[in-house]
Amino acid sequence: MISRNGVIELQGKERVVVTVTGQDRVGIVAAVSKTLADHNANIVDISQTVLQENFFAMILLVDIANASADLLDLEEALQVTGTALGVKVMVQHEDIFGFMHRI
Amino acid sequence: MPFSTQEIMETITMVENYHFDIRTVTMGINILDCADPEIKVATRKSSEKILRLAEKLVKTVHKVERTYGIPIINKRIAVTPISLVAQASKANNYLDFAVMLDRVAAELGIDFIGGFSALVHKGATPGATTLISSIPEALAATAKVCSSVNVATTKAGINMDAILQMAQVIKETAARTADRNGIGCAKLVVFANTPEDNPFMAGAFHGIGEPEAVINIGISGPGVVKAAVERLPDADFRNLVEEIKRVAFKITRAGELIGRKVSGELNVPFGIVDLSLAPTPAVGDSVANILEAMGLERCGCPGTTAALAILNDAVKKGGAMASSAIGGLSGAFIPVSEDAGMIAAVQAGALSLEKLEAMTCVCSVGLDMIAVPGETTVETIAAIIADEMAIGVINNKTTAVRIIPVPGKTVGDMIEFGGLLGTAPIMPVKNFSPAKFVRRGGHIPAPFQALTN
Numbered sequence: 001m002i003s004r005n006g007v008i009e010l011q012g013k014e015r016v017v018v019t020v021t022g023q024d025r026v027g028i029v030a031a032v033s034k035t036l037a038d039h040n041a042n043i044v045d046i047s048q049t050v051l052q053e054n055f056f057a058m059i060l061l062v063d064i065a066n067a068s069a070d071l072l073d074l075e076e077a078l079q080v081t082g083t084a085l086g087v088k089v090m091v092q093h094e095d096i097f098g099f100m101h102r103i
Numbered sequence: 104m105p106f107s108t109q110e111i112m113e114t115i116t117m118v119e120n121y122h123f124d125i126r127t128v129t130m131g132i133n134i135l136d137c138a139d140p141e142i143k144v145a146t147r148k149s150s151e152k153i154l155r156l157a158e159k160l161v162k163t164v165h166k167v168e169r170t171y172g173i174p175i176i177n178k179r180i181a182v183t184p185i186s187l188v189a190q191a192s193k194a195n196n197y198l199d200f201a202v203m204l205d206r207v208a209a210e211l212g213i214d215f216i217g218g219f220s221a222l223v224h225k226g227a228t229p230g231a232t233t234l235i236s237s238i239p240e241a242l243a244a245t246a247k248v249c250s251s252v253n254v255a256t257t258k259a260g261i262n263m264d265a266i267l268q269m270a271q272v273i274k275e276t277a278a279r280t281a282d283r284n285g286i287g288c289a290k291l292v293v294f295a296n297t298p299e300d301n302p303f304m305a306g307a308f309h310g311i312g313e314p315e316a317v318i319n320i321g322i323s324g325p326g327v328v329k330a331a332v333e334r335l336p337d338a339d340f341r342n343l344v345e346e347i348k349r350v351a352f353k354i355t356r357a358g359e360l361i362g363r364k365v366s367g368e369l370n371v372p373f374g375i376v377d378l379s380l381a382p383t384p385a386v387g388d389s390v391a392n393i394l395e396a397m398g399l400e401r402c403g404c405p406g407t408t409a410a411l412a413i414l415n416d417a418v419k420k421g422g423a424m425a426s427s428a429i430g431g432l433s434g435a436f437i438p439v440s441e442d443a444g445m446i447a448a449v450q451a452g453a454l455s456l457e458k459l460e461a462m463t464c465v466c467s468v469g470l471d472m473i474a475v476p477g478e479t480t481v482e483t484i485a486a487i488i489a490d491e492m493a494i495g496v497i498n499n500k501t502t503a504v505r506i507i508p509v510p511g512k513t514v515g516d517m518i519e520f521g522g523l524l525g526t527a528p529i530m531p532v533k534n535f536s537p538a539k540f541v542r543r544g545g546h547i548p549a550p551f552q553a554l555t556n
Contacts, residue, residue, distance in 0.1 A: 017111060045104045059111055061104055072169055090115060092172035094105065099360040100353045101110040 014065040015044065015094045018078065022087030024056035032058070032089075035081045039074055041067040056087065061094065113353075115172070121326035122388040123354060124174040125361050126381045127214075128164050129302035131181045131309035131317040131374065132156050138191035145192055146203040153180065153207050156316050156371075161212045163368045170364070173357055176323070176383075176523075180208065181307035182218035190230020197234050201241035201248045208247040215290075217307035219250040222297070225259040225546070235265075238272050242287035243279035249305035255295035255492040257499050261547040263489065269293045270485035270541075274508060277477065281510035284518045288507040289440075289472065293488050295495030295502045300375050301431040306503060317374035319431060320362035323381045324354040326388045328418070332396040343397070344417045351378070351421030359426045375430030378422035379468070380414075382442040384525035390414075390435055391444025391454075402444055403454025411435060412465035432501055437462055438471035440520060440527035449528045456487075456530050464494055469503030474518050474527035477510040484508065486537035497550055 020032055029048060036043060045061040064074060075091035082089030117123035137148035161178050168175045182188075182204070189197045201219055208216040219241055221231035238250050252269055255261040273293075277285035292305045299310020302319035309317070331350040335343055358376045366373035382390045391402035394410040415435045423429055437459060439445045448454035456473065463469050470491055475484075488504045495502030509518050509529060518527045 017106070019111060019115060047104055047108055057108075059104070059108055072166065075169065090172055092114075093170045095360060096171040096173065096357065097106045097111055097114060099356045100114055101106060 013094075014063065016062050016064055016071055016074070017092050017094050017097060018060040018062055019090040020056070020058040020082065020087050022056055022085070024050050024054040025085065028056055028085055028087060029058065031081050031085055032060070032078065035077050036060075036062055039067050039069045039077060041069075041074060117324070117327045117354070118173060121324075121330050122383065122385055123324050123327045124176050125320060125358055126323040127177040127179050127302050127321040128160075128175055128361070128365055129179040129181055129307055129319045129321065130157055130160050130371065131300065131313055131319060133183050133309055133313065133315050134188055135183045135311070138188050140192055142189065142192040142194040142199050145188060146199050149182070149188065149200070150203050150207050153182065154210065157211050157213070159369060163365055167361055167364045167368065171357070171361065173361060175361065177214040178212070179302065179304060179307065180211070180213055180216045181302070181309045182216065183309050183311065184220040184222060185218055186221035186228070186231040186234035187311070189234065190228060195233060196240070197237040198240050198244065201237070201245050204248045205245035213247070215247050215249050215304045217249040217251065217304050218309060219248050220252060220308040222253045223262055223265045224253050224256045225262065227265060235268060235272060238291060239275040239279050239287065242276050242290050249290045249307065251292045251294055251297065251306045251308060253294040253297040254488070255496050257296060257496050258549055258553045260549040261295070261489065261492050261496055263541065263547055264544055266293070266488045266492065267481070267485045267541055267544070270481045270488060273484055273506060274481055277508050277510055284512070284520065285477070285507045285509045286520055286524070289505065289520055289524050292503050292505045295492040296500060298431055298501060302377050303379065303381065303432060305505060306432075313374070314372055316371045318362055318366040318369065318371050319374040319377065320358045321377045321379065321381060321431065322354055322358035323383070324350070325380050325382045325390050325393055327354055328380060328414070329387070329389070329393045329396050332393055340413065344413060347414065347417035348421035351418040352425045355422035355425035373428070375428045376422070376426040377431030378419055378429055378433040379431070380418055380435045382436060382438065383523055384441055384443055386443050389442045389444035390437055391442055391448055395444065401451055401453035402448040403458050407458060408461050408465055411437070411462050411467060415466045432468045434466045434468045434501070436471060437467045438505070439530070440472040440474065440518075440525040441523060442525070446526060446528055449530060456532060460490060460494070463491060463502055464498065466500060468501050469505070471503065471505050472507070472524065472527060473505070474507045474509050474512070474529050475532050476513045476529055477508050478513070479508045479532050480536070480538070482536060482538035482541050483532060483534075485541040487532070489541060497552060499552055
C-alpha cells in the first residue's frame with residue numbers, strides 16, 4: 001500500500017530471499033543453515049538442486065522478524081560463510097521480487 | 104515459496120548479466136528561501152539547508168541498495184535554479200554559488216549537483232543574464248556542478264537571443280576547460296520544454312512548482328531490454344513490443360520500490376520515476392545495441408528512427424503501468440559518448456549528426472554528448488540548438504542539446520571524458536553558414552500548438 005504522502009507501507013513481514021550458487025560440495029546447506037540459526041533467523045521455505053556439472057543452486061526464504069541481526073548484518077555474516085565455502089551468496093528483501101513479478 | 108525460482112533468478116540475472124541498475128536517486132531541494140541581498144549570506148544559508156536536508160541521503164541509498172540487491176549508481180541533488188535565488192543580491196557574478204554547490208556535493212559524497220540554471224524562454228531577468236554569463240567560469244572551477252538553461256517552450260516560443268548567447272557560453276566553457284577536452288560542456292545543457300522534476304544530469308533542477316524537498320528516481324536497463332529483444336529474433340513487431348513492455352514494467356517496478364523506500368527512510372516525499380533508458384559506456388549497456396538487436400545492421404542506418412520510436416513507446420507503455428508517478432524526461436537517451444554502440448556506429452560512418460536529430464523527433468530527449476570540431480562556429484552551434492529547440496516546441500516535447508566543441512580537435516579524433524561521460528568521437532558538422540539566420544536576433548513566437556485553451 002502507498003500512503004497519502006507517497007511512502008510505501010510494507011506488509012510488516014521481514015523476510016529475505018537468500019540465494020546461494022556455485023560449485024557443489026559437502027556442507028553448503030549445513031553451513032548456511034547454521035549461520036542463519038546462529039542469528040535466530042527462521043527458514044520458512046527452501047529449494048535446492050544440483051544442476052549439471054555439479055552446479056549448486058539454493059534459494060531460501062528466511063524470516064528475520066525475530067532475528068538477532070538485521071538484514072545488512074545477516075548479509076555480512078552469510079558473505080563470510082559463502083566465502084569460506086567458495087560459493088556466491090545474495091541476500092535480498094523479498095519485496096523486490098514481489099514488486100517486480102507480482103501485480 | 105511465494106516466488107518461483109525462475110522469478111528470483113530473473114531478477115538476479117538482470118543485475119549480474121545485463122547491467123540492470125537504478126541510475127540515480129536525485130533529491131530535489133528548494134533553496135528559494137535562502138535568497139539574500141548579500142551573496143555570502145545567501146550561499147551560507149543555501150549550504151546549511153542542503154547539508155541539513157541531504158545529510159542522510161548517501162547513507163540511506165547505500166542501505167536500500169544492499170537491502171534489495173539492486174545497484175544504485177548515482178546519488179545526486181537538484182536545487183532551485185540559482186538565477187532565482189541569487190538575483191536578490193547585487194552580485195554581478197554567481198561563481199560563489201557554484202563553488203558553494205561543489206563544496207556541498209563533495210561534503211555529502213554525492214556524484215553531481217544540478218541547478219546552476221536559468222529559465223529564459225520568453226526573456227531574461229537580470230539574474231538570469233548574470234547566471235548565464237557566469238556559466239563558463241563556474242563550470243571550469245567546479246567538478247560536480249551541472250548547469251542548464253531553458254531557452255524555449257511550446258507555450259512561449261523560442262528565445263533566439265538566448266540561443267546565440269548560449270552558443271557563445273558553450274564555446275567559452277570549452278575554451279576554459281580546453282586542457283580537459285572541453286569537459287565543462289558535458290555539464291551544460293540547453294533545453295526546450297525542460298521538466299521541473301528531471302533526475303538526470305546535466306539538466307536536473309528543482310522546479311518552482313515542486314515541494315520543499317522530493318526524491319526522484321532515474322531507472323536504467325538497456326542491457327535488460329536488449330536481452331529481451333535478442334530472445335525474439337524472428338518475432339513480429341507486436342510480439343516484440345509486448346516483450347519490451349514486460350521488461351520495462353519490471354525494471355520500473357524496481358525503481359518505484361527503491362524510490363519509495365528511500366523516500367520513506369528520509370521522510371521526504373516521493374516524486375517521480377523517470378522512464379528513460381539510460382545507457383552507460385559499458386559493453387552491453389547500450390541503446391544503440393537494442394536498435395541493432397531489432398534487426399538494424401548498424402544504429403544510424405535507415406530504419407533507426409522507426410526502431411527508436413518502437414522502443415521508446417514500448418518502454419513508456421510498460422513503465423507507465425508500473426509506477427504511480429511518471430515524470431522527468433521519460434524518453435530513451437542517445438548520448439553518443441556514453442553509449443558504446445553509438446560510438447561504434449559513428450566510427451563506422453553509419454550514424455551522423457543529422458540522423459541523431461531525426462531520432463530526437465520520435466522522443467529521445469535530444470542531441471546529447473555530441474563532440475564536434477573545436478573550430479565549429481558560435482553561429483553553427485546556435486543553429487544546431489535552434490533546430491533542436493524547434494523540434495521540441497513544435498512537437499510539445501522536451502528536447503535538449505549537450506554539445507562539446509573540443510578545442511584543437513577535429514573529425515576523426517577520439518576524446519576521453521572518463522567515467523559515465525565516456526569516450527566521444529569528433530563528429531562532422533555541415534560547414535555551410537547559418538550566421539545570417541541566427542544573427543537576426545529576437546524571439547520566435549509561440550507556435551499554433553500553444554493555443555490549446
